[in-house]
Amino acid sequence: MSVMTSTEASSREQGFRAFLDAHLEQEMLRFTTAGSVDDGKSTLIGRLLHDTKSVYEDQLASIRASRVNRSGGLVDLSLLTDGLKAEREQGITIDVAYRYFSTAKRKFIIADTPGHEQYTRNMATGASTADVAIVLIDARAFQRAGELLPQSRRHTYIASLLRIPHVVAAVNKMDLVGYSAEVFDAICAEFTALAGRLGLKSVEVIPVSALVGDNVVERSAVMNWYQGPTLLEYLETVPLTISEAAAGPLRFPVQLVVRPDGEFRGFAGRVERGEVRPGMRVKALPSGRVTTVKRIVTYDGELAAASFPLGVTLELEDEIDLSRGEMLVGETQIAPQVSAAFRAMVVWMHEQPLIAGRTYLAKHTTRTVRATVRRIRYRVDIQSAEHRESSQLEMNDIAEVEFDTNLPLFFDAYAENREMGALILIDAVTNATVGAAMILSAAAALEEHSTQTHDAAFVWLRGLSGDAAVLRESLRDRGSAAVLVDDPLIPENSLAGAVRALQLANVTSISARVELREETIAAVREAAGGACFESMDEATAWFEGRSSREETR
Amino acid sequence: MSPSESVAKLHQKRLNHLQALEAESLYILREAVAEFARPVMLYSIGKDSSVMLRLAQKAFYPGKIPFPLLHIDTSYKFPEMISFRDNYAREIGADLLVHRNEAAIADGASPWKLGTQNCCGALKTRSLLDALEAGGFDAAFGGARRDEEKSRAKERVYSFRDASGQWDPKNQRPELWSLYNSRLRKGESIRVFPLSNWTELDIWLYLYAEQIPIVPLYYAAERLAVIRGGAITLVHEGMRLLPEEKPELMKVRMRSLGCVPCTGAIRSEAETLPEIIEELIGFRRSEREGRAIDHDEEGSMELKKREGYF
Numbered sequence: 001m002s003v004m005t006s007t008e009a010s011s012r013e014q015g016f017r018a019f020l021d022a023h024l025e026q027e028m029l030r031f032t033t034a035g036s037v038d039d040g041k042s043t044l045i046g047r048l049l050h051d052t053k054s055v056y057e058d059q060l061a062s063i064r065a066s067r068v069n070r071s072g073g074l075v076d077l078s079l080l081t082d083g084l085k086a087e088r089e090q091g092i093t094i095d096v097a098y099r100y101f102s103t104a105k106r107k108f109i110i111a112d113t114p115g116h117e118q119y120t121r122n123m124a125t126g127a128s129t130a131d132v133a134i135v136l137i138d139a140r141a142f143q144r145a146g147e148l149l150p151q152s153r154r155h156t157y158i159a160s161l162l163r164i165p166h167v168v169a170a171v172n173k174m175d176l177v178g179y180s181a182e183v184f185d186a187i188c189a190e191f192t193a194l195a196g197r198l199g200l201k202s203v204e205v206i207p208v209s210a211l212v213g214d215n216v217v218e219r220s221a222v223m224n225w226y227q228g229p230t231l232l233e234y235l236e237t238v239p240l241t242i243s244e245a246a247a248g249p250l251r252f253p254v255q256l257v258v259r260p261d262g263e264f265r266g267f268a269g270r271v272e273r274g275e276v277r278p279g280m281r282v283k284a285l286p287s288g289r290v291t292t293v294k295r296i297v298t299y300d301g302e303l304a305a306a307s308f309p310l311g312v313t314l315e316l317e318d319e320i321d322l323s324r325g326e327m328l329v330g331e332t333q334i335a336p337q338v339s340a341a342f343r344a345m346v347v348w349m350h351e352q353p354l355i356a357g358r359t360y361l362a363k364h365t366t367r368t369v370r371a372t373v374r375r376i377r378y379r380v381d382i383q384s385a386e387h388r389e390s391s392q393l394e395m396n397d398i399a400e401v402e403f404d405t406n407l408p409l410f411f412d413a414y415a416e417n418r419e420m421g422a423l424i425l426i427d428a429v430t431n432a433t434v435g436a437a438m439i440l441s442a443a444a445a446l447e448e449h450s451t452q453t454h455d456a457a458f459v460w461l462r463g464l465s466g467d468a469a470v471l472r473e474s475l476r477d478r479g480s481a482a483v484l485v486d487d488p489l490i491p492e493n494s495l496a497g498a499v500r501a502l503q504l505a506n507v508t509s510i511s512a513r514v515e516l517r518e519e520t521i522a523a524v525r526e527a528a529g530g531a532c533f534e535s536m537d538e539a540t541a542w543f544e545g546r547s548s549r550e551e552t553r
Numbered sequence: 554m555s556p557s558e559s560v561a562k563l564h565q566k567r568l569n570h571l572q573a574l575e576a577e578s579l580y581i582l583r584e585a586v587a588e589f590a591r592p593v594m595l596y597s598i599g600k601d602s603s604v605m606l607r608l609a610q611k612a613f614y615p616g617k618i619p620f621p622l623l624h625i626d627t628s629y630k631f632p633e634m635i636s637f638r639d640n641y642a643r644e645i646g647a648d649l650l651v652h653r654n655e656a657a658i659a660d661g662a663s664p665w666k667l668g669t670q671n672c673c674g675a676l677k678t679r680s681l682l683d684a685l686e687a688g689g690f691d692a693a694f695g696g697a698r699r700d701e702e703k704s705r706a707k708e709r710v711y712s713f714r715d716a717s718g719q720w721d722p723k724n725q726r727p728e729l730w731s732l733y734n735s736r737l738r739k740g741e742s743i744r745v746f747p748l749s750n751w752t753e754l755d756i757w758l759y760l761y762a763e764q765i766p767i768v769p770l771y772y773a774a775e776r777l778a779v780i781r782g783g784a785i786t787l788v789h790e791g792m793r794l795l796p797e798e799k800p801e802l803m804k805v806r807m808r809s810l811g812c813v814p815c816t817g818a819i820r821s822e823a824e825t826l827p828e829i830i831e832e833l834i835g836f837r838r839s840e841r842e843g844r845a846i847d848h849d850e851e852g853s854m855e856l857k858k859r860e861g862y863f
Binding site: 017019020023024025026027028095096097098099100102106107109112121122124125128129240242255256258259260264266268269270297298299300309310311313324349361363364366418419422423424426431432433436 | 568569570571572573574576577579580583584586587610611612613614615616617699700706707722725726727728729730731732734736737738749750752754755758761762827830831834
């Protein structure tokens with residue numbers, strides 16, 4: 001063993017520091033790969049991992065020794081990524097798998113998704129968090145068909161639907177078309193036209209051979225006619241979009257309230273959009289209360305500013321009522337849409353079809369509500385991108401759907417901001433995640449919501465659930481929206497928040513809970529702006545009074 | 554740049570990968586605590602657990618970690634691990650639970666007697682499932698990473714387990730954006746993996762940047778060991794040496810910490826975190842390779858996971 005002198009040791013230490021500095025500056029890029037079974041997707045990922053020296057020797061030795069080799073090459077690189085046993089035996093990937101590698105410039109997360117027709121849901125899953133989509137196009141299949149295969153159109157459509165910021169077409173198997181510039185140009189022209197029709201903003205097309213290794217990591221020695229970046233160069237330099245999210249108006253959904261002692265009360269959450277600073281005036285939704293950010297608290301000290309996607313804890317100047325599922329927004333900034341009805345693009349992910357009239361749980365930011373399907377506006381034929389009429393959605397269908405929710409949501413359109421416009425749909429009985437939705441905009445409220453001209457109230461009919469239902473019906477008959485708030489989804493400590501949200505949407509809340517704590521009653525009273533009644537008669541009298549005043553006005 | 558400066562660099566607008574990973578993990582930890590009734594953190598004393606614990610301190614700061622730590626003690630852990638566990642938990646004021654399958658231990662369960670598969674089954678898997686059931690925990694944080702092994706590459710951040718604690722790779726919920734489905738029926742539970750997207754290198758870089766203490770076995774030192782089945786096995790109490798085995802001093806360190814008989818050491822000169830990271834950059838062998846359990850059969854980790862092993 002050699003003994004190092006102290007100078008050698010310190011220069012070695014400095015060398016490492018330089019390395020660490022470089023590594024701490026590495027950015028992270030997430031990308032997804034979309035290709036069908038025969039497009040060579042697994043081989044492409046295997047090639048990326050192999051040529052960036054991200055494969056361990058024991059892993060390489062194990063695939064060299066494998067009995068399976070479907071590639072036609074010396075080593076079947078696709079085996080590096082084919083995960084579960086059953087899939088390995090079938091020779092297809094059937095679920096999203098995540099892979100990691102890094103270069104001197106960036107750390108990469110690959111969401112490797114299967115491209116087989118019935119697996120639209122998997123591609124949507126991988127696409128939901130991706131900064132870049134790599135759409136694989138088989139050059140030889142294009143040459144044979146004379147046009148892009150339907151699967152390539154489908155993959156590109158889903159990338160556009162999920163709003164992946166950048167899309168790159170990797171034109172694969174160039175070795176099988178004699179590295180022909182003509183074939184590449186034809187594919188390039190067709191793909192660019194398709195991307196244009198779909199409104200993709202950032203598009204690149206790169207000729208590669210995953211099997212041989214051309215233009216994946218190493219520049220091709222034979223395709224001299226191509227001057228653009230290799231696939232890896234593209235991935236290392238494509239701009240990240242976090243600064244765009246930071247430039248928008250503040251959205252801070254509360255994850256939980258941090259209250260370690262009587263002194264401190266903070267709101268923990270992730271800045272989903274925009275930037276927050278101490279001294280900033282913020283508005284709480286749904287209460288509408290305005291206050292000032294006192295401090296941004298973190299384990300590593302107070303911050304002068306925080307933006308997406310940092311998780312922080314905010315301390316506010318005033319004691320305001322705010323809990324999980326509620327949100328802080330910039331007082332003077334563009335407000336999110338507040339609505340109990342919205343239109344969204346839905347990707348259906350379950351064997352049980354989506355049916356109009358059915359109610360699901362919808363999780364949006366940190367808020368979970370009940371969402372009822374009002375109607376399916378149209379289903380998208382993803383081969384042709386044409387709209388079709390449909391009364392229900394089957395697994396892997398994509399459609400525009402209108403929903404009504406029991407409590408209002410605070411959202412931005414998905415096109416403006418992914419985090420603020422995305423929600424998942426959950427079956428309330430089986431608890432399965434059954435769909436993904438991307439909000440287009442608020443929908444016109446149902447008639448019973450819009451015709452009302454009076455204010456809403458909170459009515460507590462202690463233990464009288466029958467009366468509660470009767471009151472709701474009688475209010476509805478006269479054109480006033482009312483809901484029962486005794487859902488197990490609304491625990492007592494969330495009741496005031498729910499009532500406040502409903503007030504905002506001009507909907508009366510009715511409870512038949514047997515008991516409510518003093519502080520809940522006080523909070524609910526405040527939330528309902530004093531319109532709080534504990535008997536059917538009191539409530540009816542108030543509503544009568546409101547409507548006669550409306551008439552005389 | 555000093556470690557504290559590295560920390561100060563976190564939270565600048567240009568985000569590096571450790572900041573991005575940290576932010577994601579904090580979000581996951583908070584979501585789970587907000588939505589589950591009784592979460593627990595599985596604490597293995599290893600480097601990944603150490604990172605996960607620091608992330609939990611950050612997520613709920615200035616509050617304390619709002620759930621207990623659970624260590625499944627097989628009775629075959631390195632003594633250094635146990636003393637580190639007890640000291641560190643006390644130091645950060647964490648609530649530590651230790652569970653052992655005493656019946657199986659009393660019965661003499663060992664890898665020599667049962668084979669590694671069955672020994673793990675009794676002392677780890679069964680013990681873990683019993684502890685989770687006894688504690689009534691509906692969510693358990695685990696430090697597993699997707700880069701560790703092929704079957705883990707498809708693991709969800711929220712990994713659903715049925716009422717008997719089993720994992721069905723065909724019946725996992727799709728996971729989109731960062732909207733995690735925490736809905737459960739009675740008896741069902743979810744394993745939550747806040748480190749899903751971290752790689753081994755990320756873990757080491759973060760340990761360094763944050764100056765997080767780890768068990769000294771990770772650092773190279775002269776240790777008494779034998780070569781058994783091609784792996785370097787540290788000599789330990791109660792070990793039965795085979796006739797041809799001659800213990801000798803070797804400069805070695807552990808790359809991952811498990812049970813003494815089944816975790817191989819590697820020859821190494823790395824005595825500090827920077828040296829470990831330097832060594833790792835040159836490393837081309839995956840870290841789980843030293844674990845006997847993964848090599849019993851092709852696809853063995855997947856089998857173990859289906860039964861409830863982490």
